[in-house]
Amino acid sequence: MSKGIVYIIYGVSGSGKTTIGKKLAKDLDIPFFDADDFHPESNIKKMSDGFPLDDTDREPWLQKIANEIKVWNTKNGAVLACSALKIKYRKTLGSIDEKYIKWIFLEGSYDMISKRMQARKNHFFKKEMLVSQFETLEGPEKGIVITVDKSSDEIVNEIKSKLDTNRSQLGLIGLGVMGKSLAKNLLSKNFTLSVYNRQVDDYEVDIAKKFVKEQPDNHMVLGFDNLKSFVDSIEQPRTIILMVNAGKPVDVVIEALVPFLSKDDCVVDGGNSHYKSTLERSDRLIDKGIHFLGAGISGGEEGALKGPSIMPGGSKKAYNRSGNFLEAIAARDKANNPCCEYIGPEGSGHYVKMVHNGIEYAEMQLLAETYHVLRFYAKKNPDQIAAIFNIWRNNGLDSYLLEITADILLKKEGDDFLIDKVLDKAGQKGTGGWSTNAALEVGMPLSTISESVMARNISGIKSKRVEASEKYQLKTYSISSNDTIFIENLEKAFRTASVINHHIGFELIKEASNEYNWELNLSKIARIWTNGCIIRSDLMEQIWKLFLNDNDTSLLLLPDIIITVKSDIHSLTETVAAGLTSGFSLPVFSAAANYFLAYTSAQSSANIIQAQRDYFGAHTYQRVDTSLDEYFHTNWKH
Structure with a gap:
């Protein structure tokens, strides 16, 4: 067995933790420890008197054991017997370094354990406490499960067979751009990983094997192009992350994968799947005893590598099973908490990711429109516009999208700005349009997001636009007054339109939560979006705090937002008016202004x-x- 691994055997009292633990430790030639030996006298007396411990009693005891685990990790490892009935207790024990812990749950019925308890002598834990233990017990979210209806030797042999250290902790299917980056992220967190990629002659050949060769020697990674061998290489219960193209490819992979999976394995779809497809897949797999998580992942290639924002939806049991891997690789917020949290039931994770992408579409279009009027109405060069954007970043408008747009505008090819050589024809993958359809289904306005999708669509008819431009020969006009005042107004207009756009996105999430009984927490969602994702910003930092104690109030009706928007709304309407009368299309700015005026009209x-x-x-x-x-x-x- 691996050096430094601590094997924690847990379950209710009477399940055989000590007996099994001692036998396993002897076979592995490592020390055995019983968590009961670390209890302070006050805890022992309380239990001897027939009173159960509360979490206040357990906290210092669990922390002491966690510190001991750290010491055992630096040596040859150990076997620990500990009840660890609640998930939060296990999180405390694993808080030092989870990757060097193997969890073993001893499972048995109340009647079976009760009979064992009756046969025990000279032990401070009384049978009457067993009912409390079963009520407290939260089922295993990771590790292996062993039923204790067999001899101790049989149990130990079963444990050793399932603790094959040649097996990886999890698997990943699909080594495209995002898949490779996510795999490298997992390896950087010292997880052992199996990767699989299909074989397609003259197109995808030995992708997995090549990936393995490219990794540093200290990373434990196995590569496969045979699906059964890949599945067999992962320790049970398995966690397998799918990073394949959304749509039919996901179903093809799942169909091929299912025959090799076992009960309680968990499949995580990390692609941009439609939430309805995620619902269907979850229903199909749960009938086979397999867990499914639809996890929206945002951050692009760099985010996947360094830490993305992750939005997992599915059963809570599925998240308890595999969420630790997702939390480990996620970005961290300012308090160092993972930008990954359980979103809600099946379909909700991909729904939230869909709305994230919708907000992203509109924020990108707002920046594009802002650039356009600065360039052709205010007659600023790209480097001057970049300077303006960087000033805005220091004025409370900082965002990932504003940062990268400023970088884009400074890029040159020779003496020319590269942006001037980029064709004005925007692509899209469809998720913005999904948001629009989803909003129609629940009867919600989605003005800014829908208009951003339409703006991309009209950009796509380049030849028609050129023809129309030549036939109409409409003139555009440059700014005719102080451009300093215009730019100040534009900054306020951008801030206001962005707030309205975020309000629209969160309103859709709220309505969907009510429609589908998801009970989504807007503050948690906003917090997940404060780092790692494409729409991370100063505004998002403000939003998650505003929603923290007020999950049900609309963003535009929160007092702090009312003060800001009321002060700046005229800058938005004036900017739209100036742009339109000067011949410039401002679809998302206009949509934001129109939405707000309608929203605030009695x-x-x-x-x-x-x-x-x-x-x-x-x-x-x-x-x-x-x-x-x-x-x-x-x-x-x-």
């Missing part, structure tokens, strides 16, 4: 819509001077 124009519908279709309408549960139809023709 009286809208929808009464005319309702009258029109009743006129041509007898759809009825409600009146302001009667009860809202009354509906009317009128013959409107004079």
Whole structure:
């Protein structure tokens, strides 16, 4: 067995932890320790008197053992017998260095354990405490599970067979750009890893084997192009992360994978899958006893390598099983907590990632429009615009997207700015459009996000735009007054439009949470987005704190936001007016302004819509001077 590994055998009292632990330690030729021996006298007396320990009693005891584990790790390892009934207790024990701990859960029914307890003598733990232990017990989220309905020798032999140290801790399928980066991230955290990539003649040949050769010698990684061998190389219960293209490829891989999987294995889809597909896959796999997590991952290639933002959705048991791997490789927020947290039930993780991408689409378009008016209306060069953006970054508007846009504008090819050689035809992978469809399904406005998708679509008809430009020959106008005032207004307009865009995204998440009974926590989601992901920003730092104690109030109705937006809204409307009258398209700025004006109008124009519908279709309408549960139809023709 591996040097420095601590094997923690846990379960309720009477499950055989001490007996099995001593036998296993003897076979492995390493020391055995019983957690009970580390209890202070006050704990022992309390249990002897028939009173269960509370978490206050356990905290110093568990921390003391965690410190001992650190010492045992520096030597040849050890076997520890410990009840560790709750997940948080196990997290404390594993807080020193989880990767050097192997968890072994001894499972048995209440009746079986109770009979064992009756046969025990001279032990301070009484049978009456067993009921409390079973009530407290939280099932295993990692490691191996051994049923104790057999002899101690059989149990030890089963443990040793499952603790084959030649097996990897987890597996990853798909070594594209994101897959490779995520695999390197896992290896950098000292996890042992098996990787698999398909073989396609003259296209994908020996990808996994080549990846293994490229890694440093101190990284334990195995490469496979045979799926069964790959699965067999991972310790049970298995965690396998899929990093393949969304859509049919995910289903093809899962279908090929399932025959080789075992009960309680967990499959994690880390791609940009549609949330409805994730729901379907989860249902199919749970029927086979296999866990499934749909984990949205944001951060691009660099994020995957250094620490992305991860949004896992699925059963809580699935997250308890495999979430430790995801948390280990995630980015860290300012308090050093992982930018990965359990989002909610099946489908919710990929839904939240979809909305993240929608917000991202609109933020990118806002920056593109800002650049465009600065370049062609205010007549600033790219390096001057980069300087303006960097000033904004120091004014509370810092974001990853603003940072990279400033970098882009400074890049030259010879004496020319490279941005001037980039074709104005934007690509997309479809997730922005998914957000729009999802919003329609729950009846929510998605103005900024939908408009950003449409802006990419219209950019795609380049030849038509060129033809129309030549035929109409419309003029654009440059700024005719103080550009300092315009740029100050533009900064406020950008801030306000960004707040409105984020509000729209979080409103969609909130409505979906209500519609699908997901009970999503907006503050947790915003916190996950404070680092690692594409939309990380100063604004996101503010949002997660604002939602911390007010999960149900809309962003635009929070007092701090009201003060800012009320002060700056005129800058947004003036910027839109100046841009449009000067011949510049500002779709997302305009959408933000229109949404806000409609959102804050007590009286809208929808009464005319309702009258029109009743006129041509007898759809009825409600009146302001009667009860809202009354509906009317009128013959409107004079």
